[in-house]
Amino acid sequence: MNDIACVGILVADCIAKPVKVIPDKGKLELVDSIGLYSGGCAASASINITKIGKKAVIIGKIGNDGFGMFMKSSLESHGVDTRGLKVDANGETSSSLVMVTPDGERSFLHSVGTNGTFNEKDIDYDIVKSSNIIFVAGTMLMPAFDGKDCALFLSKCKALGKTTALDTAWDSLGRWMKLLAPCMPYIDYFLPSYEEAVQLSGKTKPEDIADVFLGMGPHTVVIKMGEDGCFIKSKLTGEKHFIDSFRVNAVDTTGAGDAFCAGFLSALVSGKSLYDAGRFANATGAHCVMAKGASTGIKSEKEMEKFIADYDVGIL
Helix, strand or coil, rough: EEEEEEEEEEEEEEEEEECCCCCCCCCCCCCCEEEECCCCCHHHHHHHHHHCCEEEEEEEEEECCHHHHHHHHHHHHCCEEECCCCCCCCCCCCCCEEEECCCCCEEEEEEECCCCCCCCCCCCCHHCCCCCEEEEEEEECCCCCHHHHHHHHHHHHHCCEEEEEEEEEECCCCCCCCHCCCCCCHHHEECCCCCHHHHHHHCCCHHHHHHHHHCCCCCEEECCCCHEEEEEEECCCCEEEEEECCCCCCCCCHHHHHHHHHHHHHHCCCCCCCCHHHHHHHHHHHHHHHHCCCCCCCHHHHHHHHHHHHHHHCCC
């Protein structure tokens, strides 16, 4: 039995760092390093979950190419169950060129690839049945799955008695709630970033934002607020929490939101309270930004609990 099934996008990330200037046509600029890393919301979350110490399975699509082979190998090397991966013999695995500036912020050049053709019919429901939490990661970046297909999938998950969670990505096409609304009645935990949540809700105050979403179906809303931590509100328990972030030196913010979600869901598996799950999620995000790559800095549950304890008494 898997603790969490991560459903969504996989991306091979080529990360260049530090990028101080984009070269003119025909010119060259030097960087300190260029590396190939596993990325994409679902892939990063599944790897992070296994590094924390829980069992994760990945459900998504890759191409029969070098990037696809790298992604599958990388996932398996971290102990992720890859039985849910579909291989498109004629497709290209999704990939990104990630340009990290000296202050740790990032910009992307992205090829949608097989993430663009992944759909509900690609999903093996036997894998869903053998998982406790179903986490959809990368909504807005899967054109064949987003909207009605995703809502159908989540409704089937709820019919199977599964706990569901969903995280969004930035919608550059501006569809936002029009695309997400069909899914909302079937989501238990909704985990958007603040910037995405503003676009989706039309509100700016975290609690007002959460109230919009809570009225649409989810019983718990978790808003990722970056260096400001997170806000959690639940109509299931009546709780609401503003939870401060851990102040650390950021090296690379790639995958921080995915790490947060992995930490939060893993904490739920461990039986932590919503408040403690939020703190653990903030700690997971902090570990992510302290290293280059979407999953490199993630530690075991025990190690991150020690980090939280040391931070609280001023050792860190």
